[in-house]
Amino acid sequence: MTAGKWLMGVGACMALATGSVLAAQPTEAQVRELMQVMDVPDQFTVMNKQMAAMMSQQLPCVPASYWQTYIDKNGQEQLIKAMIPAYQHHFTADEVAGLIKFYRSPLGQKLVSEMPATMTEAAQSGQQWGRQRTSDMFSELQKEGKLDAQGRCLGTGSDNPPAASPGGGSGQQ
Structure with missing residues (x-):
């Protein structure tokens, strides 16, 4: 058996063993x-x-x-x-x-x-979760003194826009 035929045989066995045979x-x-x-x-x-x-x-x-x-x-x-x-x-x-x-x-x-209908309900649930999660995280950042009551970064000037949130606005409800 030549080396080329042996390598082809080994390659075919490896392809079969790994499941990488090309399917139609x-x-x-x-x-x-x-x-x-x-x-x-x-x-x-x-x-x-x-x-x-x-x-x-x-x-x-x-x-x-x-x-x-x-x-x-x-x-x-x-x-x-x-x-x-x-x-x-x-x-x-x-x-x-x-x-x-x-x-x-x-x-x-x-x-x-x-x-x-399932996807609509799931999207609504996801949006509601996102609004609540953002609100909770903004509250936490405010308690830590990183954000002011309007959702703006502290200590960088009052002309900062409110931090963005997935639900739009500052995350305040």
């Missing part, structure tokens, strides 16, 4: 099917409505109807096409097949239908 990449059709059963197009519609409401507040001079077409059917197709390589990079064909099977199951369908 999912096809574009598989990824599209997964996105369909995950209800990605409807998620884009929800995102578009949220974005349109936000943009209407930020730019009241632009009619809300303008933003409602931001992620139209053409935009959805462009987004899906742009997202496919990420799925192909992170999942094998077998994994995508398993995900499709899961998302078609009753539990998978429940996950799809409940996820928007």
Whole structure:
């Protein structure tokens, strides 16, 4: 046996032992099917409505109807096409097949239908936690004499802006 063949054999054994054998990449059709059963197009519609409401507040001079077409059917197709390589990079064909099977199951369908409300509630909880945590930390810094009652650093002049907080403002409630 030549050294080259021996090295190739050792390399193949190492690849098998470490699980680094290249698995088949999912096809574009598989990824599209997964996105369909995950209800990605409807998620884009929800995102578009949220974005349109936000943009209407930020730019009241632009009619809300303008933003409602931001992620139209053409935009959805462009987004899906742009997202496919990420799925192909992170999942094998077998994994995508398993995900499709899961998302078609009753539990998978429940996950799809409940996820928007779950994420909204979780985000609200996270925001509430962040406001309370910031308030607690600001109180602690004030007790330590590092911040004044308005959330400004002490000893550096009165023209300092209040310290920023995740909830906006000075963290005072």
